[in-house]
Amino acid sequence: MNATPILSIENLVKHFPTKMGVVRAVDDISVDIVEGDTLGLVGESGSGKTTAAQCVVGIYPPTSGRIVFDGTPIGVMFNRRDKELKRKIRIVFQDPGSSLNPKRTIKQILSVPLKVHGMGTERERLAMMNRLLEMVGLPPTEYLYKHPQAIGGGEMQMVAIARALATNPQFVVLDEPTSALDVSVQGKIINLLTRLAEELDLTYLFITHDLSLMRNVATRVAIMYLGKLCEIARTDEFFRSPMHPYTRMLLSSIPVVTDEEELLKPEKIVSKGEIPSPVNVPSGCSFHLRCPERMPVCSTVDPEMIALKDDRVVRCHLYDTPDMGVLDTIIIP
Amino acid sequence: MDRLLEVKNLHVGFRIFEGHLRVLNGVCLDVKDGERVGLVGETGCGKTTMVKSILRVLPTPPARVTGGEINYRGRDVLTMSRREMQALRRHELTAIFQDPLQSLNPVFTIGTQLRDIVKDSAIGRGRRLSRREIESRCIEALRETGMPDPERIMTNYPIQLSGGMRQRVCIAEALSTNANLMLADEPTTNLDVTIQDQILRKLDELVEERGASVVMITHSMGVVRDLTERVNVMYAGSIVEMGETREVLQNPMHPYTQGLMASVPKLTGEGINEGIPGRIPSYLDPPSGCRFHPRCSRQMEICSTESPPFFEIANAHQVACYLYREDR
Numbered sequence: 001m002n003a004t005p006i007l008s009i010e011n012l013v014k015h016f017p018t019k020m021g022v023v024r025a026v027d028d029i030s031v032d033i034v035e036g037d038t039l040g041l042v043g044e045s046g047s048g049k050t051t052a053a054q055c056v057v058g059i060y061p062p063t064s065g066r067i068v069f070d071g072t073p074i075g076v077m078f079n080r081r082d083k084e085l086k087r088k089i090r091i092v093f094q095d096p097g098s099s100l101n102p103k104r105t106i107k108q109i110l111s112v113p114l115k116v117h118g119m120g121t122e123r124e125r126l127a128m129m130n131r132l133l134e135m136v137g138l139p140p141t142e143y144l145y146k147h148p149q150a151i152g153g154g155e156m157q158m159v160a161i162a163r164a165l166a167t168n169p170q171f172v173v174l175d176e177p178t179s180a181l182d183v184s185v186q187g188k189i190i191n192l193l194t195r196l197a198e199e200l201d202l203t204y205l206f207i208t209h210d211l212s213l214m215r216n217v218a219t220r221v222a223i224m225y226l227g228k229l230c231e232i233a234r235t236d237e238f239f240r241s242p243m244h245p246y247t248r249m250l251l252s253s254i255p256v257v258t259d260e261e262e263l264l265k266p267e268k269i270v271s272k273g274e275i276p277s278p279v280n281v282p283s284g285c286s287f288h289l290r291c292p293e294r295m296p297v298c299s300t301v302d303p304e305m306i307a308l309k310d311d312r313v314v315r316c317h318l319y320d321t322p323d324m325g326v327l328d329t330i331i332i333p
Numbered sequence: 334m335d336r337l338l339e340v341k342n343l344h345v346g347f348r349i350f351e352g353h354l355r356v357l358n359g360v361c362l363d364v365k366d367g368e369r370v371g372l373v374g375e376t377g378c379g380k381t382t383m384v385k386s387i388l389r390v391l392p393t394p395p396a397r398v399t400g401g402e403i404n405y406r407g408r409d410v411l412t413m414s415r416r417e418m419q420a421l422r423r424h425e426l427t428a429i430f431q432d433p434l435q436s437l438n439p440v441f442t443i444g445t446q447l448r449d450i451v452k453d454s455a456i457g458r459g460r461r462l463s464r465r466e467i468e469s470r471c472i473e474a475l476r477e478t479g480m481p482d483p484e485r486i487m488t489n490y491p492i493q494l495s496g497g498m499r500q501r502v503c504i505a506e507a508l509s510t511n512a513n514l515m516l517a518d519e520p521t522t523n524l525d526v527t528i529q530d531q532i533l534r535k536l537d538e539l540v541e542e543r544g545a546s547v548v549m550i551t552h553s554m555g556v557v558r559d560l561t562e563r564v565n566v567m568y569a570g571s572i573v574e575m576g577e578t579r580e581v582l583q584n585p586m587h588p589y590t591q592g593l594m595a596s597v598p599k600l601t602g603e604g605i606n607e608g609i610p611g612r613i614p615s616y617l618d619p620p621s622g623c624r625f626h627p628r629c630s631r632q633m634e635i636c637s638t639e640s641p642p643f644f645e646i647a648n649a650h651q652v653a654c655y656l657y658r659e660d661r
Contacts (some may be wrong), residue, residue: 239602
């Protein structure tokens with residue numbers, strides 16, 4: 001990696017003690033996000049991707065490990081972070097219907113972050129709000145005094161994005177921003193987000209479960225399974241040759257719509273089993289129960305993250321061997 | 334192939350305080366014996382209303398069928414007596430809904446619910462099963478869906494199971510009736526892709542084995558492509574395009590289908606289209622003529638006044654759009 005990361009997550013662990021046992025939501029993940037990048041964090045439900053993101057924003061304090069933003073460690077709760085940091089890191093939630101207050105007008109919703117961060121006078125704030133709405137493509141005169149339920153889901157999500165951008169952040173966490181929306185609306189939001197990233201020099205942590213979407217927005221992809229990362233790679237590399245058996249299973253499971261896409265999918269891997277409970281994580285590699293390429297070592301030893309060429313990281317015993325020459329041969333057309 | 338289900342020009346509305354919601358606006362659907370048909374559309378286009386009208390489980394009022402007919406093997410479903418309808422539901426039609434937590438009763442064990450269904454569907458065919466037979470059929474049905482340890486599952490309550498397992502139970506229930514037509518209403522929308530893949534594959538296999546017909550209702554173009562032979566694309570209460578699945582997905586003709594296909598993110602990574610401007614209209618006051626015309630980039634004068642009939646493009650590929658009128 002050449003550029004210095006704007007955010008690095010180092011050995012982040014987040015456990016939730018419950019009556020049934022300790023839920024290992026995030027179990028030792030490390031990843032760097034370079035400025036201007038969009039890191040796509042992909043995983044099935046219950047894999048801990050949202051918990052990881054919420055630790056970054058400060059909704060949960062990490063159990064252990066460090067989160068470093070711009071050179072300073074920030075691994076504490078939201079209420080113990082300084083205002084400047086809260087201004088720089090913002091989040092957009094999945095369901096705009098529940099993240100926007102239904103009793104407030106859009107003007108009131110947008111003015112909250114501006115007031116909290118003491119930006120401008122009353123009059124300047126109004127101008128800022130107008131500019132924010134224009135930025136996300138909603139005509140201010142039409143939308144400023146409306147309530148969230150008077151507008152569509154896509155427009156609500158745009159307001160949520162405008163609210164996140166109100167404080168000129170550097171880093172935005174997008175927690176499944178389009179999962180609650182229809183595909184015909186999704187395109188607009190995604191294009192808006194990519195445009196804004198370029199215009200405002202934003203760095204995104206983009207959480208989703210949709211790999212096809214990831215292909216089109218992320219510059220790097222990190223795949224999560226049961227609180228651990230399985231594979232991190234540049235998007236094009238990743239889709240050209242997925243390496244971890246789980247990511248191959250994931251890729252081969254997604255339904256696609258054209259023949260060209262069908263060719264890009266790895267050979268059909270019959271998926272079996274379900275994601276185990278994070279209370280009862282299997283011994284060794286957490287994926288070994290579902291893995292088609294299981295070896296005896298997998299059920300006893302948890303694999304390490306192995307750094308390969310081209311900035312790739314994979315956590316699987318298949319790639320433990322010191323002879324990295326074999327890597328070239330496993331490329332899947 | 335015989336025609337199994339035929340929905341002709343169906344109009345269904347809801348009377349509510351604010352007025353009359355005209356949801357289904359002349360929907361047509363044909364299902365032949367042993368055929369798998371897809372019905373795709375976005376949220377709020379009336380897919381579920383359609384399924385529920387076929388099963389006649391919409392609460393009336395507020396719902397009201399204002400026109401059209403539904404024929405099942407030549408018999409009119411809409412005029413059937415309650416008794417006939419029950420018999421039909423008992424061993425001809427079956428449905429799987431999106432949210433298994435809502436279709437399973439939370440206060441009874443899986444076993445109790447499954448046993449009831451197996452028992453009743455056998456009675457419907459004039460057979461009374463012994464307790465042991467019922468038990469073994471239930472376990473068999475669960476095992477067929479790939480459920481591990483069915484004996485234990487029988488004693489569990491729905492909340493004790495994961496989402497994928499619950500949906501398997503629903504599929505087991507649907508299959509245990511040996512129905513001829515299965516209406517699957519977004520059966521895998523709440524599930525993860527790997528689980529979706531398993532469930533759909535299993536469903537496909539079991540349906541193939543029994544020679545049953547399926548109407549697959551979904552918003553995912555990919556699922557339709559994997560599973561169905563013919564597809565109907567629905568927008569705001571009417572079918573806008575129908576034809577063989579591959580043909581429709583490869584050469585979408587209706588501006589709506591084209592927009593939809595362009596906005597599906599693809600693995601080839603050529604970026605995502607802007608999507609379709611606007612949103613689905615209110616059913617209280619739907620647009621006149623073609624219901625898509627306010628969002629359509631290629632609208633003409635006639636679109637706002639007259640609702641388009643189907644124009645045939647190629648073998649059985651039909652599009653309800655004036656762009657394809659022959660005299661143009």
